[in-house]
Amino acid sequence: MQFAKAGYDANVAAYRDSVLNAFREVQDDVTGLTVLDQANQAQQQAVDSARRTLDIASSRYTGRPRELPGCRKCATKIFE
Numbered sequence: 001m002q003f004a005k006a007g008y009d010a011n012v013a014a015y016r017d018s019v020l021n022a023f024r025e026v027q028d029d030v031t032g033l034t035v036l037d038q039a040n041q042a043q044q045q046a047v048d049s050a051r052r053t054l055d056i057a058s059s060r061y062t063g064r065p066r067e068l069p070g071c072r073k074c075a076t077k078i079f080e
Helices: 001-060 073-078
Strands: none
Touching: none
16 A cells, blocks of 8 residues: 555656646746847847938938938938
């Protein structure tokens, strides 16, 4: 009887370890996705800033005001 209980307890412990390990792996993956999402957002902000900078530089180079996103007054003031 004690032998069977010891085997049962060992199986329960192994199952518990498997479940805890699965939860740990899921948490690690979710954390990884969060980090990648933050990096993606930072990259997108950098791309948006570079596009705005290019628009401003192109407008100054060609001498024509271009309507900049979110900055209608700025585009005309640059060339006044």
